Amino acid sequence: MNTFLIIINIAIMLLFIGILIGMQRKYVSFSKRVFAGLGLGILLGAFLQIVYSVDSEVVSATTDWYNIVGRGYVRLLMMIVIPLVMVSIIQSIINLEKSSELGKMSAWIIGILVSTAMIAAVVGVTSSTIFDLNADQIEMGQEEEERGLALEERLGSLDGMSTPQKILEFIPSNIFLDMTGGRATSVIAVVIFSILVGIAVLGVRRKQPEQAEKFVDIVNTFYTVIMRIVTIILRLAPFGILGLMANTVAQTNIAGIIELGKFVGASYVALIAMFIIHMIILAVFGLNPLTYIRKVVPVLGFAFTSRSSAGTIPLTIQVQKESLGVHSGTANMAASFGATIGQNGCAGIYPAMLAVMIAPTQGIDPLSPGFLLPLILIIGISSFGVAGVGGGATFAALIVLSSMNLPVALAGLLITVEPLIDMGRTALNVNDSILSGTLTSKIMKKLNIKKYDDKEAVNKDIAL
Numbered sequence: 001m002n003t004f005l006i007i008i009n010i011a012i013m014l015l016f017i018g019i020l021i022g023m024q025r026k027y028v029s030f031s032k033r034v035f036a037g038l039g040l041g042i043l044l045g046a047f048l049q050i051v052y053s054v055d056s057e058v059v060s061a062t063t064d065w066y067n068i069v070g071r072g073y074v075r076l077l078m079m080i081v082i083p084l085v086m087v088s089i090i091q092s093i094i095n096l097e098k099s100s101e102l103g104k105m106s107a108w109i110i111g112i113l114v115s116t117a118m119i120a121a122v123v124g125v126t127s128s129t130i131f132d133l134n135a136d137q138i139e140m141g142q143e144e145e146e147r148g149l150a151l152e153e154r155l156g157s158l159d160g161m162s163t164p165q166k167i168l169e170f171i172p173s174n175i176f177l178d179m180t181g182g183r184a185t186s187v188i189a190v191v192i193f194s195i196l197v198g199i200a201v202l203g204v205r206r207k208q209p210e211q212a213e214k215f216v217d218i219v220n221t222f223y224t225v226i227m228r229i230v231t232i233i234l235r236l237a238p239f240g241i242l243g244l245m246a247n248t249v250a251q252t253n254i255a256g257i258i259e260l261g262k263f264v265g266a267s268y269v270a271l272i273a274m275f276i277i278h279m280i281i282l283a284v285f286g287l288n289p290l291t292y293i294r295k296v297v298p299v300l301g302f303a304f305t306s307r308s309s310a311g312t313i314p315l316t317i318q319v320q321k322e323s324l325g326v327h328s329g330t331a332n333m334a335a336s337f338g339a340t341i342g343q344n345g346c347a348g349i350y351p352a353m354l355a356v357m358i359a360p361t362q363g364i365d366p367l368s369p370g371f372l373l374p375l376i377l378i379i380g381i382s383s384f385g386v387a388g389v390g391g392g393a394t395f396a397a398l399i400v401l402s403s404m405n406l407p408v409a410l411a412g413l414l415i416t417v418e419p420l421i422d423m424g425r426t427a428l429n430v431n432d433s434i435l436s437g438t439l440t441s442k443i444m445k446k447l448n449i450k451k452y453d454d455k456e457a458v459n460k461d462i463a464l
Contacts, residue, residue, distance in 0.1 A: 002058060005052075005058050006058060006061050006062050006065070009048065009058070009062040009065075010062070010065050012044060012047070013044065013065075013066060013069070013242075013243070013246065016040045016041075016044060016242055017069070017239055017242065019036070019040065020033060020036060020037055020040070020238045020239060020242065023036060023238075024235075024238075030237075030238075030298060031297065031298045033237075033238040034237055034238050034241060034298040034301050034302070035298075035301065036238065037237070037238035037239065037240075037241040037242040037245070038241050038242075038245055038301055038305065040242050040245075040246075041241060041242045041243070041244065041245025041246040041248075041249070041305070042245055042246075042249055044242070044245075044246040044249075044250075045245060045246040045247065045248060045249020045250040045251075045252075046249055048062060048063075048246070048249075048250035049249060049250055049252070049254070054250070054251060054252070054254075059250055059251070062250070063246075063247045063250055063251060066243045066246050066247050067243065067247065068243070069239055069240065069242065069243030070240055070241075070242070070243025070244035070245075070246070070247055070305075071243070071244070072240075072243075073233075073236055073237070073239065073240025073243065073244075073306075074240065074244070074306050074308055074311045076233045076236070077233060077306075077308075077311040077312070077313075077314055077315075078181070078308070078310065078311050080226065080229055080230055080233060080314055081181075081187070081310055081311070081313050081314065082178075082179050082181060082186075082187075082190055083222075083226055084226055084227075084230060084313065084314055084317070085187060085190055085191060085194065085313065085332070085335075085336045086179075086190055086193070086194045087194075087219060087222050087223045087226050088223065088226075088317065088328075088332035089191060089194035089195060089198065089329075089332050089333065089336065090194050090197050090198045090201070090219050091219050091220065091223045091328075092198070092328055092329030092330075092332050092333070093194075093195060093198025093199065093201070093202065093329065094198055094201045094202065094205075094212075094216055094219065095328070095329070101444070102195070102198075102199070104444065105329065105330055105333060105440060105444060106333060106337075108436075108439070108440040108443055108444070109330070109333055109334050109337050109338075109436045109437065109440050110337060110341060110342070112342075112435070112436040112439055112440065113337060113338060113341045113342025113383070113432060113433075113436050114341065114342045114380050114383060114384075115342075115380075116274075116277075116278070116281075116342060116344055116348070116432055116435070116436075117342040117343065117344055117347055117348040117379060117380055117383040117432075118348070118376050118377075118379060118380040119274070119277060119344075119348075120270075120274050120344040120345070120348025120349045120352070120379075120428075121348050121349070121351070121352040121375065121376045121379040121380075122352075122376065123270050123273050123274045123277070123348075123349060123352075124270050124348060124349035124350065124351075124352030124353040124356070125352050125353075125355075125356050125366070125367075125372065125375070126270075126273075127266045127267070127269050127270035127273070127349075127353065128266060128352070128353045128356040128357060128366075129356065129366070129367065130266070130269075131262060131263075131265065131266035131269075133262065133263060133266055133353065133356065133357045134357055134360055134361070135357045135358045135360075135361050169183070170188045170189060170192065170384070171189065171192065172189035172190070172192060172193055175189070175190070175193045178190050178193070181310075187310060187313075187336055187339050187340050188336075188337070188340050188341070190336075191333070191336045191337065201215055201216065230314045230317075230318065233314065234314060234315060234318065237298070237302055237315070240302070240305075240306070241301065241302055241305045241306075244305040244306055245305045248305065248419060248420075248423070251419075252419070252420060263353075263421075264420060264421060266353065267349070267350075267353065267421045267424065267425075268421075268424055270349045270353065271345060271349060271424045271425065271427075271428050274344055274345075274348075274349060274428055275428060275431060278431055278432065278435050279292070279293070281435065281439070282435070282438070282439075285439055285442055285443075286442075287438065287442065287452065288452075288453065291452065291453060291455070292324070292438070292452075294455070295319060295323040295324060295457070296319055296323075296324075296431065296434055298315075298319075299312065299315045299316060299318075299319045299430060299434070300427045300430060300431055301427075302315055303315075303426045303427045303429070303430040303431075304423045304424065304426065304427040305423065306426070307419065307422045307423055307426045308426065309338070309339045309340075309343065309346075309426055309429045309430055309433070310339045310340075312339075312426075312430050313335045313336065313339055316331075316334075316335040316338070316430055316433050316434055316437075317331050317332055317335045319434065320334065320335070320434055320437045320438065320441075322457065323451075323457050324434070324437075324438055324447075324451070324452050325441075325447055325448030325449065325450070325451030325452040325454075325457070326437045326438055326441040326446075326447060326448075327441045327444070327446035327447070327448075330437050330440050330441045330444070330446065331437050331441075333437070334433055334434070334436045334437025334440060335433055335434075335437065337433075337436070338429070338430070338432060338433025338434075338436055338437075339433065340384070341383060341384050342383045342384075342432065342436075343383060343396070343425075343429040343432065344428050344429060344431075344432045345393070345424065345425025345426065345427070345428035345429050346393035346396050346422075346425050346426070346429055347379065347382065347383035347393070347396040348379055348383065349425070349428075350393045350396065350397060350421075350425060351379055351382075351393075351396050351397045351399075351400035351401065352375065352376075352379060352400075354397050354400075354401060355375055355400060355401060355404055355406060358401065358406045358407060359371060359406065361407075362406060362407075371404075374404065375400070375404060378400055378403045378404065379400055382396060382399040382400055382403065383396070393418075393422060393425055394418075438452075
């Protein structure tokens with residue numbers, strides 16, 4: 001291995017970081033710095049791809065160093081997710097004017113997330129049909145065979161779980177375990193615990209107001225400190241995106257993309273179509289889609305590069321409250337639920353496309369009502385509890401395919417293009433979280449329309 005080449009590659013990364021720091025000192029807007037980081041990351045990754053081969057030791061060692069910037073930033077975001085979700089939801093509930101609002105808020109958020117996931121399933125089926133995708137068209141190599149066998153083994157742990165058992169996984173039995181993020185449903189478990197704490201405080205307020213006020217003061221203090229930590233971390237977003245994008249481009253298997261280009265194209269057509277549907281829904285509710293896009297693009301850019309819905313939670317909350325005028329409680333709840341429920345890309349489009357591709361190999365007409373209706377319903381139900389990190393789509397696909405009695409090995413065939421598609425899926429997942437919060441706030445008449453329409457209200461806190 002050539003240590004000198006690795007040092008040169010690291011020096012280039014440091015140079016690009018210096019450029020971003022210079023932009024920050026010149027008070028260039030946060031959005032522009034995010035896109036600058038994205039562009040510089042693509043250039044840096046392309047440089048590594050062209051000068052060295054994807055599987056070279058130099059690229060492997062270089063990307064390890066780049067991960068300190070990219071994955072290090074994601075880790076900082078993941079670090080703050082659980083305390084942010086917990087304190088934010090408790091604070092939101094104790095500040096509710098009526099406790100009955102909590103049930104309505106939760107119902108609307110979950111309803112929108114699951115409904116859009118089912119619509120996304122229809123979009124996935126449509127895209128697969130238009131592109132005439134079929135599992136038989138994809139050739140299986142040794143690596144793909146091994147991945148397929150591994151997935152079939154993993155399926156053994158899921159087959160025995162009924163739908164009620166999967167729902168039961170949401171309920172925490174050890175909140176301290178879930179605070180470590182030890183389970184795929186940990187975020188939802190923390191949300192449930194936080195809701196119970198908030199409701200308990202409302203009860204204490206009626207009987208022992210002095211005790212309740214002491215607790216409220218503590219919560220408000222913690223909330224202020226945690227939000228300050230969030231602001232500090234979010235300022236590092238352009239650097240994190242630089243590192244993440246450089247590694248993604250450098251490690252992307254171009255040959256694999258060309259071979260599976262038809263599937264990649266069909267996936268992105270479906271993702272873009274679903275995003276357009278999101279914008280149409282906004283317009284139906286009387287909200288300007290162009291204003292919305294302008295404000296959420298930096299957050300979607302980070303989701304795209306990080307491939308982590310859970311890691312994007314702090315940004316998702318921030319953009320809703322500070323840029324779109326969403327009610328604080330609604331923003332916190334939507335971001336938390338959206339990270340593990342109704343993910344349009346991972347739990348909606350992806351499993352539907354795989355099911356339609358596999359069905360003909362089993363002698364099933366994928367467009368028959370007897371296949372489509374159960375598929376859409378299963379996707380809606382199974383969209384609960386999909387982990388908001390890389391690999392969540394594979395988990396969702398395993399559940400859906402096994403429920404439809406279809407072989408799961410196809411997911412192993414797509415190993416070479418999985419990261420590339422997962423980037424778009426994650427961006428769509430995060431957009432659905434923001435959409436659910438915005439629409440719920442509008443429905444409950446708590447949306448600050450003036451802030452939503454204000455073109456200057458774009459990530460002000462982050463840009464400071």
